Amino acid sequence: MRAWAVTEPGPVEADPLRLVRRPVPEPGEDELLVRVRACGVCRTDLHVTEGDLPVRRAGVTPGHEVVGTVAALGAGVTGFRPGDRVGVAWLRRTDGTCGYCARGAENLCPASEHTGWDADGGYAEYTTVPAAFAHPLPGDVADVALAPLLCAGIIGYRALRRTSLPPGGRLGLYGFGGSAHLCAQLALAEGATVHVLTRGAAARRLALELGAASAGDARDMPPEPLDGAILFAPAGDLVPSALRALDRGGVLSVAGIHLSDIPPLHYTDELFYEKELRSVTSNTRADAREFLTLAARHGVRATTHTYPLSQAPQALRDLKAGRFDGAAVLVNDLS
Protein backbone atom coordinates (compact mmCIF):
# COMPACT_ATOMS: atom_id res chain seq x y z
CA MET A 1 0.00 0.00 0.00
CA ARG A 2 1.00 3.61 -0.20
CA ALA A 3 1.26 5.74 2.94
CA TRP A 4 2.53 9.18 3.87
CA ALA A 5 5.45 9.04 6.32
CA VAL A 6 7.12 11.79 8.36
CA THR A 7 10.70 11.09 7.40
CA GLU A 8 12.32 13.99 9.23
CA PRO A 9 10.03 16.41 11.09
CA GLY A 10 10.39 19.98 9.89
CA PRO A 11 8.49 22.89 8.34
CA VAL A 12 5.82 21.61 5.91
CA GLU A 13 7.17 23.96 3.26
CA ALA A 14 10.29 21.72 3.17
CA ASP A 15 8.29 18.54 2.41
CA PRO A 16 8.90 16.41 5.53
CA LEU A 17 6.11 14.05 4.39
CA ARG A 18 7.07 11.37 1.88
CA LEU A 19 4.76 9.00 0.00
CA VAL A 20 6.18 5.52 0.64
CA ARG A 21 5.25 1.92 -0.18
CA ARG A 22 4.70 -0.39 2.75
CA PRO A 23 3.10 -3.80 3.29
CA VAL A 24 -0.56 -3.61 4.29
CA PRO A 25 -0.38 -3.84 8.12
CA GLU A 26 -1.43 -7.07 9.83
CA PRO A 27 -4.09 -6.47 12.49
CA GLY A 28 -3.02 -7.66 15.93
CA GLU A 29 -5.06 -10.18 17.94
CA ASP A 30 -7.41 -7.46 19.27
CA GLU A 31 -7.26 -5.12 16.26
CA LEU A 32 -9.16 -4.27 13.11
CA LEU A 33 -7.57 -3.63 9.74
CA VAL A 34 -9.36 -0.60 8.29
CA ARG A 35 -9.40 0.49 4.66
CA VAL A 36 -9.25 4.28 4.79
CA ARG A 37 -12.04 6.10 2.96
CA ALA A 38 -11.49 9.59 4.36
CA CYS A 39 -9.18 11.13 6.95
CA GLY A 40 -9.56 14.55 8.50
CA VAL A 41 -6.59 16.89 8.80
CA CYS A 42 -6.01 17.99 12.38
CA ARG A 43 -3.63 20.65 13.63
CA THR A 44 -1.95 17.89 15.65
CA ASP A 45 -0.90 16.29 12.34
CA LEU A 46 0.90 19.53 11.61
CA HIS A 47 2.57 19.44 15.05
CA VAL A 48 3.69 15.81 14.44
CA THR A 49 4.94 16.63 10.94
CA GLU A 50 6.80 19.78 11.93
CA GLY A 51 8.30 18.37 15.12
CA ASP A 52 6.42 20.52 17.64
CA LEU A 53 5.63 17.18 19.26
CA PRO A 54 8.51 14.78 19.98
CA VAL A 55 8.92 11.80 17.64
CA ARG A 56 7.25 8.73 19.17
CA ARG A 57 7.57 6.48 16.12
CA ALA A 58 10.13 7.05 13.39
CA GLY A 59 8.55 7.49 9.95
CA VAL A 60 5.08 7.67 11.42
CA THR A 61 2.01 8.04 9.22
CA PRO A 62 -0.11 10.91 10.62
CA GLY A 63 -3.89 11.05 10.70
CA HIS A 64 -6.37 10.33 13.45
CA GLU A 65 -9.78 11.29 12.04
CA VAL A 66 -10.24 8.18 9.96
CA VAL A 67 -13.49 6.98 8.45
CA GLY A 68 -13.03 3.58 6.87
CA THR A 69 -14.36 0.10 6.49
CA VAL A 70 -13.27 -3.01 8.33
CA ALA A 71 -11.11 -5.03 5.93
CA ALA A 72 -9.94 -7.78 8.32
CA LEU A 73 -10.20 -8.67 12.01
CA GLY A 74 -7.70 -10.05 14.52
CA ALA A 75 -8.47 -13.51 15.85
CA GLY A 76 -9.73 -12.20 19.20
CA VAL A 77 -12.12 -9.53 17.89
CA THR A 78 -15.86 -9.79 18.36
CA GLY A 79 -18.58 -7.23 17.63
CA PHE A 80 -17.36 -6.14 14.19
CA ARG A 81 -17.73 -7.62 10.75
CA PRO A 82 -15.85 -7.02 7.49
CA GLY A 83 -17.41 -4.07 5.67
CA ASP A 84 -18.57 -2.26 8.85
CA ARG A 85 -17.94 1.47 8.73
CA VAL A 86 -15.82 2.59 11.68
CA GLY A 87 -14.06 5.68 12.96
CA VAL A 88 -10.48 5.74 14.20
CA ALA A 89 -9.68 8.58 16.59
CA TRP A 90 -6.69 9.97 18.51
CA LEU A 91 -6.92 7.78 21.64
CA ARG A 92 -5.72 4.39 20.43
CA ARG A 93 -4.97 2.35 23.51
CA THR A 94 -4.73 2.64 27.29
CA ASP A 95 -3.59 0.13 29.91
CA GLY A 96 -7.06 -0.02 31.47
CA THR A 97 -5.49 -0.74 34.86
CA CYS A 98 -3.90 2.44 36.22
CA GLY A 99 -5.56 4.78 38.71
CA TYR A 100 -6.61 7.23 36.01
CA CYS A 101 -8.25 4.54 33.90
CA ALA A 102 -9.94 3.14 37.04
CA ARG A 103 -11.58 6.50 37.81
CA GLY A 104 -12.81 7.17 34.29
CA ALA A 105 -9.96 9.47 33.29
CA GLU A 106 -8.39 7.23 30.65
CA ASN A 107 -7.41 10.39 28.74
CA LEU A 108 -4.71 10.81 31.42
CA CYS A 109 -3.40 7.22 31.26
CA PRO A 110 0.43 7.42 31.27
CA ALA A 111 0.54 4.33 29.05
CA SER A 112 -1.89 5.71 26.45
CA GLU A 113 -1.05 5.43 22.78
CA HIS A 114 -2.24 7.77 20.06
CA THR A 115 -3.10 7.23 16.42
CA GLY A 116 -0.79 8.97 14.00
CA TRP A 117 1.86 9.60 16.68
CA ASP A 118 2.66 6.36 18.57
CA ALA A 119 1.21 4.24 15.78
CA ASP A 120 0.58 4.75 12.08
CA GLY A 121 -2.60 6.62 11.26
CA GLY A 122 -4.89 7.39 8.38
CA TYR A 123 -2.78 9.21 5.77
CA ALA A 124 -2.53 5.81 4.05
CA GLU A 125 -4.58 3.24 2.20
CA TYR A 126 -4.95 1.10 5.32
CA THR A 127 -4.52 1.49 9.06
CA THR A 128 -5.16 -0.63 12.15
CA VAL A 129 -6.99 0.10 15.39
CA PRO A 130 -7.66 -1.89 18.56
CA ALA A 131 -11.32 -2.92 18.23
CA ALA A 132 -12.10 -1.56 21.71
CA PHE A 133 -11.07 1.92 20.51
CA ALA A 134 -12.86 1.84 17.13
CA HIS A 135 -16.05 3.89 16.92
CA PRO A 136 -19.10 2.50 15.16
CA LEU A 137 -20.53 5.26 12.93
CA PRO A 138 -24.11 6.06 11.96
CA GLY A 139 -25.00 4.94 8.45
CA ASP A 140 -26.58 8.06 7.01
CA VAL A 141 -23.85 10.71 7.18
CA ALA A 142 -21.18 11.00 4.46
CA ASP A 143 -17.58 9.94 5.21
CA VAL A 144 -16.23 13.43 4.62
CA ALA A 145 -18.77 15.03 6.98
CA LEU A 146 -17.99 12.54 9.74
CA ALA A 147 -14.19 12.57 9.66
CA PRO A 148 -13.65 15.94 11.42
CA LEU A 149 -15.97 14.91 14.23
CA LEU A 150 -13.50 12.21 15.29
CA CYS A 151 -10.90 14.53 16.77
CA ALA A 152 -11.83 18.14 16.16
CA GLY A 153 -15.38 17.42 17.28
CA ILE A 154 -14.57 15.22 20.25
CA ILE A 155 -11.84 17.51 21.59
CA GLY A 156 -14.06 20.56 21.15
CA TYR A 157 -16.73 18.71 23.10
CA ARG A 158 -14.36 17.87 25.94
CA ALA A 159 -13.12 21.47 25.98
CA LEU A 160 -16.70 22.69 26.16
CA ARG A 161 -17.46 20.43 29.12
CA ARG A 162 -14.20 21.52 30.78
CA THR A 163 -15.43 25.12 30.77
CA SER A 164 -18.38 24.08 33.01
CA LEU A 165 -20.54 26.56 31.11
CA PRO A 166 -23.77 27.29 33.00
CA PRO A 167 -27.07 26.77 31.12
CA GLY A 168 -27.60 29.65 28.70
CA GLY A 169 -24.08 30.85 29.44
CA ARG A 170 -21.89 33.23 27.45
CA LEU A 171 -19.09 31.36 25.69
CA GLY A 172 -16.04 32.84 23.98
CA LEU A 173 -14.19 30.87 21.31
CA TYR A 174 -10.64 32.03 20.53
CA GLY A 175 -9.65 30.71 17.12
CA PHE A 176 -12.27 29.30 14.78
CA GLY A 177 -11.00 26.32 12.81
CA GLY A 178 -12.11 22.71 12.57
CA SER A 179 -12.67 22.11 16.26
CA ALA A 180 -14.21 25.45 17.21
CA HIS A 181 -16.80 25.49 14.44
CA LEU A 182 -18.14 22.11 15.62
CA CYS A 183 -18.02 23.14 19.27
CA ALA A 184 -19.92 26.33 18.45
CA GLN A 185 -22.75 24.40 16.81
CA LEU A 186 -23.16 22.15 19.85
CA ALA A 187 -22.96 25.04 22.33
CA LEU A 188 -25.57 27.00 20.35
CA ALA A 189 -27.84 23.93 20.18
CA GLU A 190 -27.56 23.71 23.97
CA GLY A 191 -28.60 27.33 24.40
CA ALA A 192 -25.30 29.16 24.87
CA THR A 193 -24.55 32.63 23.50
CA VAL A 194 -21.35 32.32 21.49
CA HIS A 195 -18.79 35.04 20.80
CA VAL A 196 -15.98 34.22 18.38
CA LEU A 197 -12.61 35.97 18.52
CA THR A 198 -10.31 35.07 15.68
CA ARG A 199 -8.08 36.58 13.02
CA GLY A 200 -9.26 35.76 9.50
CA ALA A 201 -12.31 37.32 7.92
CA ALA A 202 -13.52 34.03 6.39
CA ALA A 203 -13.59 32.35 9.80
CA ARG A 204 -15.49 35.29 11.29
CA ARG A 205 -18.04 35.08 8.46
CA LEU A 206 -18.50 31.34 9.05
CA ALA A 207 -18.98 32.00 12.77
CA LEU A 208 -21.78 34.48 12.12
CA GLU A 209 -23.40 32.16 9.57
CA LEU A 210 -23.47 29.40 12.18
CA GLY A 211 -25.20 31.66 14.67
CA ALA A 212 -22.49 33.34 16.74
CA ALA A 213 -23.70 36.52 18.44
CA SER A 214 -20.51 38.36 17.54
CA ALA A 215 -17.24 37.76 15.71
CA GLY A 216 -14.22 39.94 16.33
CA ASP A 217 -10.46 39.85 16.12
CA ALA A 218 -8.59 37.53 18.49
CA ARG A 219 -7.29 40.52 20.48
CA ASP A 220 -10.64 42.30 20.77
CA MET A 221 -12.69 42.20 23.94
CA PRO A 222 -16.02 40.41 23.47
CA PRO A 223 -19.13 42.63 23.74
CA GLU A 224 -20.05 41.13 27.12
CA PRO A 225 -18.19 39.27 29.91
CA LEU A 226 -17.85 35.52 29.36
CA ASP A 227 -18.90 32.68 31.67
CA GLY A 228 -16.50 30.41 29.83
CA ALA A 229 -13.98 30.55 27.02
CA ILE A 230 -12.03 28.04 24.99
CA LEU A 231 -8.66 28.81 23.45
CA PHE A 232 -8.40 26.84 20.21
CA ALA A 233 -5.63 28.93 18.66
CA PRO A 234 -2.21 27.55 19.69
CA ALA A 235 -1.20 31.03 20.85
CA GLY A 236 -0.26 31.35 24.52
CA ASP A 237 -0.13 35.13 24.22
CA LEU A 238 -3.94 35.12 23.93
CA VAL A 239 -4.32 33.62 27.42
CA PRO A 240 -4.14 36.93 29.35
CA SER A 241 -6.73 38.68 27.17
CA ALA A 242 -9.04 35.64 27.26
CA LEU A 243 -8.78 35.61 31.07
CA ARG A 244 -9.56 39.33 31.19
CA ALA A 245 -12.66 38.69 29.10
CA LEU A 246 -14.04 36.28 31.70
CA ASP A 247 -16.68 37.27 34.20
CA ARG A 248 -16.10 36.45 37.88
CA GLY A 249 -15.92 32.67 38.33
CA GLY A 250 -15.37 32.11 34.61
CA VAL A 251 -13.26 29.29 33.20
CA LEU A 252 -10.80 29.37 30.31
CA SER A 253 -10.00 25.96 28.78
CA VAL A 254 -7.02 25.50 26.50
CA ALA A 255 -8.04 22.93 23.89
CA GLY A 256 -4.77 22.36 22.04
CA ILE A 257 -2.07 19.77 22.64
CA HIS A 258 0.56 22.40 21.92
CA LEU A 259 0.61 26.05 23.00
CA SER A 260 3.24 28.73 22.62
CA ASP A 261 4.46 30.21 25.90
CA ILE A 262 1.99 32.06 28.10
CA PRO A 263 3.24 35.52 29.15
CA PRO A 264 3.27 36.39 32.88
CA LEU A 265 -0.26 36.75 34.24
CA HIS A 266 -1.57 39.68 36.21
CA TYR A 267 -3.19 38.15 39.26
CA THR A 268 -5.78 40.83 40.00
CA ASP A 269 -7.04 41.31 36.44
CA GLU A 270 -6.60 37.81 35.05
CA LEU A 271 -7.05 35.25 37.86
CA PHE A 272 -8.63 36.83 40.94
CA TYR A 273 -12.40 36.45 41.48
CA GLU A 274 -11.95 32.71 41.05
CA LYS A 275 -11.26 32.71 37.37
CA GLU A 276 -9.79 29.37 36.32
CA LEU A 277 -7.36 28.31 33.63
CA ARG A 278 -7.69 24.64 32.62
CA SER A 279 -6.03 22.43 30.06
CA VAL A 280 -7.69 19.74 28.01
CA THR A 281 -5.82 16.50 27.44
CA SER A 282 -6.95 14.04 24.79
CA ASN A 283 -10.36 12.51 25.40
CA THR A 284 -12.02 9.44 26.81
CA ARG A 285 -14.07 6.96 24.82
CA ALA A 286 -17.06 8.19 26.79
CA ASP A 287 -16.44 11.72 25.43
CA ALA A 288 -16.42 10.28 21.93
CA ARG A 289 -19.66 8.34 22.41
CA GLU A 290 -21.41 11.32 24.02
CA PHE A 291 -20.27 13.73 21.34
CA LEU A 292 -21.11 11.47 18.38
CA THR A 293 -24.59 10.95 19.86
CA LEU A 294 -25.16 14.68 20.47
CA ALA A 295 -23.75 15.62 17.07
CA ALA A 296 -26.22 13.29 15.36
CA ARG A 297 -29.11 14.58 17.49
CA HIS A 298 -28.36 18.27 16.85
CA GLY A 299 -27.24 17.87 13.23
CA VAL A 300 -23.72 19.18 13.91
CA ARG A 301 -22.04 19.35 10.51
CA ALA A 302 -18.45 20.03 9.59
CA THR A 303 -17.76 22.66 6.97
CA THR A 304 -15.23 20.72 4.94
CA HIS A 305 -12.63 21.39 2.34
CA THR A 306 -11.59 18.17 0.58
CA TYR A 307 -8.22 17.17 -0.86
CA PRO A 308 -7.21 13.89 -2.48
CA LEU A 309 -5.11 11.81 -0.09
CA SER A 310 -2.31 12.04 -2.67
CA GLN A 311 -2.20 15.81 -1.89
CA ALA A 312 -1.85 15.52 1.90
CA PRO A 313 1.18 17.86 2.15
CA GLN A 314 -0.78 20.62 0.39
CA ALA A 315 -3.60 20.22 2.90
CA LEU A 316 -1.13 20.67 5.77
CA ARG A 317 0.47 23.71 4.12
CA ASP A 318 -2.98 25.25 3.62
CA LEU A 319 -3.94 24.50 7.22
CA LYS A 320 -0.78 26.20 8.45
CA ALA A 321 -1.42 29.24 6.27
CA GLY A 322 -5.11 29.42 7.22
CA ARG A 323 -6.18 29.10 3.57
CA PHE A 324 -9.56 27.47 4.28
CA ASP A 325 -12.25 27.70 6.90
CA GLY A 326 -13.79 24.71 8.67
CA ALA A 327 -11.91 21.41 8.39
CA ALA A 328 -9.81 19.79 5.66
CA VAL A 329 -10.51 16.15 4.81
CA LEU A 330 -8.38 13.84 2.70
CA VAL A 331 -10.30 11.47 0.46
CA ASN A 332 -8.53 8.24 -0.43
CA ASP A 333 -7.60 8.37 -4.12
CA LEU A 334 -4.69 5.95 -3.72
CA SER A 335 -6.84 2.81 -3.78
Ligand SMILES: [Zn+2]
Ligand atom coordinates in the same frame (compact mmCIF):
# COMPACT_ATOMS: atom_id res chain seq x y z
ZN1 LIG B 1 -4.36 3.73 32.40
Ligand SMILES: [Zn+2]
Ligand atom coordinates in the same frame (compact mmCIF):
# COMPACT_ATOMS: atom_id res chain seq x y z
ZN1 LIG C 1 -6.61 15.85 16.38
